[in-house]
Amino acid sequence: MKRAVEELAIFGGTPLFDSIKPVGQLAVPPLDAYLERLRPIFHEHRLSGNGPVVAELERRLAEYHGVSHCIAVANACVGLVMVLRQLVGGKRGNAIVPAFSYSGIPHIVQWAGQMPKFCDVERRRHGLDPVAVDRAIDEDTTVILAVANVHGTCEIDALQEIASRRKVPIVFDSVSALGASFGGKMLGSFGRAEVFSLHATKMLNGFEGGYITTNDDALAQVLRDQRNSGVVNARLNEMHAALALLCVDQLDDVIGRNEARYRAYERELASVEGLELLRYVDEAREHYTYQMAFVAVTDRWPLTREDTVKVLRAERAFAMPYYSPALHHSSHCPIGVAVPELPVAEELARLFMYLPGGEHTTIDDVASCGELLRFVHEHGDEIRRRLSENAA
Amino acid sequence: MKRAVEELAIFGGTPLFDSIKPVGQLAVPPLDAYLERLRPIFHEHRLSGNGPVVAELERRLAEYHGVSHCIAVANACVGLVMVLRQLVGGKRGNAIVPAFSYSGIPHIVQWAGQMPKFCDVERRRHGLDPVAVDRAIDEDTTVILAVANVHGTCEIDALQEIASRRKVPIVFDSVSALGASFGGKMLGSFGRAEVFSLHATKMLNGFEGGYITTNDDALAQVLRDQRNSGVVNARLNEMHAALALLCVDQLDDVIGRNEARYRAYERELASVEGLELLRYVDEAREHYTYQMAFVAVTDRWPLTREDTVKVLRAERAFAMPYYSPALHHSSHCPIGVAVPELPVAEELARLFMYLPGGEHTTIDDVASCGELLRFVHEHGDEIRRRLSENAA
Numbered sequence: 001m002k003r004a005v006e007e008l009a010i011f012g013g014t015p016l017f018d019s020i021k022p023v024g025q026l027a028v029p030p031l032d033a034y035l036e037r038l039r040p041i042f043h044e045h046r047l048s049g050n051g052p053v054v055a056e057l058e059r060r061l062a063e064y065h066g067v068s069h070c071i072a073v074a075n076a077c078v079g080l081v082m083v084l085r086q087l088v089g090g091k092r093g094n095a096i097v098p099a100f101s102y103s104g105i106p107h108i109v110q111w112a113g114q115m116p117k118f119c120d121v122e123r124r125r126h127g128l129d130p131v132a133v134d135r136a137i138d139e140d141t142t143v144i145l146a147v148a149n150v151h152g153t154c155e156i157d158a159l160q161e162i163a164s165r166r167k168v169p170i171v172f173d174s175v176s177a178l179g180a181s182f183g184g185k186m187l188g189s190f191g192r193a194e195v196f197s198l199h200a201t202k203m204l205n206g207f208e209g210g211y212i213t214t215n216d217d218a219l220a221q222v223l224r225d226q227r228n229s230g231v232v233n234a235r236l237n238e239m240h241a242a243l244a245l246l247c248v249d250q251l252d253d254v255i256g257r258n259e260a261r262y263r264a265y266e267r268e269l270a271s272v273e274g275l276e277l278l279r280y281v282d283e284a285r286e287h288y289t290y291q292m293a294f295v296a297v298t299d300r301w302p303l304t305r306e307d308t309v310k311v312l313r314a315e316r317a318f319a320m321p322y323y324s325p326a327l328h329h330s331s332h333c334p335i336g337v338a339v340p341e342l343p344v345a346e347e348l349a350r351l352f353m354y355l356p357g358g359e360h361t362t363i364d365d366v367a368s369c370g371e372l373l374r375f376v377h378e379h380g381d382e383i384r385r386r387l388s389e390n391a392a
Numbered sequence: 393m394k395r396a397v398e399e400l401a402i403f404g405g406t407p408l409f410d411s412i413k414p415v416g417q418l419a420v421p422p423l424d425a426y427l428e429r430l431r432p433i434f435h436e437h438r439l440s441g442n443g444p445v446v447a448e449l450e451r452r453l454a455e456y457h458g459v460s461h462c463i464a465v466a467n468a469c470v471g472l473v474m475v476l477r478q479l480v481g482g483k484r485g486n487a488i489v490p491a492f493s494y495s496g497i498p499h500i501v502q503w504a505g506q507m508p509k510f511c512d513v514e515r516r517r518h519g520l521d522p523v524a525v526d527r528a529i530d531e532d533t534t535v536i537l538a539v540a541n542v543h544g545t546c547e548i549d550a551l552q553e554i555a556s557r558r559k560v561p562i563v564f565d566s567v568s569a570l571g572a573s574f575g576g577k578m579l580g581s582f583g584r585a586e587v588f589s590l591h592a593t594k595m596l597n598g599f600e601g602g603y604i605t606t607n608d609d610a611l612a613q614v615l616r617d618q619r620n621s622g623v624v625n626a627r628l629n630e631m632h633a634a635l636a637l638l639c640v641d642q643l644d645d646v647i648g649r650n651e652a653r654y655r656a657y658e659r660e661l662a663s664v665e666g667l668e669l670l671r672y673v674d675e676a677r678e679h680y681t682y683q684m685a686f687v688a689v690t691d692r693w694p695l696t697r698e699d700t701v702k703v704l705r706a707e708r709a710f711a712m713p714y715y716s717p718a719l720h721h722s723s724h725c726p727i728g729v730a731v732p733e734l735p736v737a738e739e740l741a742r743l744f745m746y747l748p749g750g751e752h753t754t755i756d757d758v759a760s761c762g763e764l765l766r767f768v769h770e771h772g773d774e775i776r777r778r779l780s781e782n783a784a
Contacts, residue, residue: 031434035427042423047592047599074467077625081503090727107624111503200439207439208629232499233469237599335482
């Protein structure tokens with residue numbers, strides 16, 4: 001551990017970790033189990049997607065989410081574009097999206113032929129603010145794309161009520177909320193459809209891939225036909241499905257390890273003044289996967305969030321700002337889209353960073369991060385002074 | 393072999409083949425070689441795309457195509473949308489596309505924010521007719537998406553000249569033309585960019601995936617940044633790249649087997665009146681992969697193309713109509729798009745079918761198909777009568 005400020009890696013010291021501690025889940029099943037699954041796919045030349053393993057995965061996931069239909073697709077982005085295009089029915093208009101979210105959102109709605117209309121978010125779950133959505137809907141609104149967040153999904157009930165009353169279809173991007181519940185009910189059957197990811201950094205690792213869930217029989221049929229026809233290349237390959245299936249089996253174990261890491265962060269950060277761990281919303285009642293540890297960098301912390309991230313990254317702790325900048329202020333905001341003031345999104349986008357997590361971060365690593373952060377706090381003035389000298 | 397019409401599978405006889413004879417390439421390397429490549433990816437947890445194997449594949453493919461940049465992407469459809477979106481620069485207009493092509497074309501241009509403007513094709517290479525393109529360009533034209541076909545690419549020189557003179561960017565969808573040349577030069581460096589596929593049914597099998605080639609440094613950088621940022625999920629996974637790399641090594645062997653099958657079809661069909669094998673254009677000068685055998689079903693053949701496909705499929709020979717119907721007459725033509733008369737596209741769309749090919753079709757299988765087709769010709773009147781009785 002560091003004994004002096006010059007031992008920090010950002011000032012030339014040896015990094016705290018031997019290898020990068022990432023933020024993604026990166027859970028894998030035992031390689032041999034995977035090869036067992038891979039061999040028949042290879043030998044029977046089931047190479048071009050939508051074989052029996054994909055069908056088995058779809059059944060398992062439909063059961064897991066308590067939903068009628070699961071349609072496996074090439075990735076979540078393609079799945080979202082397919083769903084949105086289907087629901088807007090050829091109209092070109094505005095898709096209501098949260099301004100505090102990931103950078104793909106404005107691109108996805110444009111691929112679906114819509115322009116994003118950025119709305120503010122609420123402070124508890126950090127999802128679309130229902131009041132703002134109700135106000136934002138106008139005659140050009142074609143769809144609401146709500147994003148469910150890892151630590152609290154979003155205000156699903158209120159958003160569904162507005163969508164229903166205003167007769168605008170609502171879709172949930174639940175990529176970050178796989179394994180979470182709302183009102184005690186697992187995500188997967190809310191809105192017209194939900195979309196999940198099978199990317200390696202997410203909860204269920206298919207190396208790559210995604211899936212759509214819906215209780216709407218007609219929508220499911222259309223999406224399945226589109227995928228199977230190869231109209232757009234949206235099929236999921238058997239080799240992805242084989243990996244994801246094995247990962248479904250170990251999901252509870254992965255969640256258990258995530259929660260242990262999260263509780264370790266709780267303990268560590270309790271004694272670090274100025275950094276506040278973001279709590280999972282209503283933990284007593286809801287399910288979560290505890291995949292991420294987000295920390296609010298408050299005014300009582302001696303460094304800016306950006307400097308803190310730099311210090312951590314130099315130590316090979318892969319911290320990063322969370323959903324920052326807000327989308328309407330980012331390079332992802334399309335030219336011509338109005339940039340309103342969205343105070344909550346702007347404030348939250350300045351506030352949080354992720355800390356390392358997933359399978360490559362041990363409880364000891366979390367303890368090391370805690371010790372490092374206490375050291376940074378203790379020597380905050382000196383670090384800040386040295387950083388500004390280096391920058392000058 | 394069939395001795396009587398009732399022995400045809402469509403009338404209840406035993407199918408000619410024990411398993412389906414497909415049309416896709418479906419070439420795989422030895423499984424053990426693949427597992428050798430897969431093991432380190434798995435053990436080093438290089439799971440989330442764009443690792444060293446992807447970089448190696450990109451170098452190999454750039455060399456193969458004689459082009460400065462190869463950008464591996466999740467699939468060819470995503471690659472095309474990325475390139476088109478970049479070249480139109482936020483404008484919404486018309487993308488000129490061939491009416492005689494695959495069903496994804498109108499969807500891809502819509503995902504790129506454009507509407508398709510269908511143009512007629514020429515009779516030699518079956519690509520965009522340069523005269524028709526020159527006439528079709530107007531102030532709303534944002535891009536030309538030319539499709540290069542397996543048996544003769546398209547009129548690349550003439551199309552590039554028009555694109556340059558009329559100042560409209562041109563992109564080649566070269567998915568079917570991987571391994572083909574034009575004017576003796578390998579495809580990959582024509583137009584502003586070309587897009588290829590790594591789908592299992594195509595020449596280079598990565599299970600899935602695609603890549604963009606271009607000599608435009610600035611365009612390459614933008615596309616690479618977009619892919620790497622994960623703005624849209626466009627990364628190629630290492631496990632796909634590992635498979636594709638092994639398939640590059642065996643490409644010459646695969647092409648050799650394809651050509652042997654194609655020559656067998658030449659021999660077999662020489663004695664089948666009314667079916668004409670589509671020739672590869674200027675074989676003496678150009679490179680081809682001979683992946684496909686297309687047959688024109690002429691008036692001298694006793695059955696319609698559709699009935700011929702039915703008869704063949706019942707025998708488990710997976711024949712299918714080629715690019716049919718023409719796109720402007722298909723369900724893939726978006727509502728509101730003008731449906732002009734495009735006589736060559738319409739005629740070609742009625743004319744051709746594919747015959748079985750790829751790694752699952754042996755020379756003996758080709759001979760069996762030839763024998764079957766001779767039998768069908770000989771008993772054409774009776775088969776036609778029975779089919780119409782069954783339909784009644």
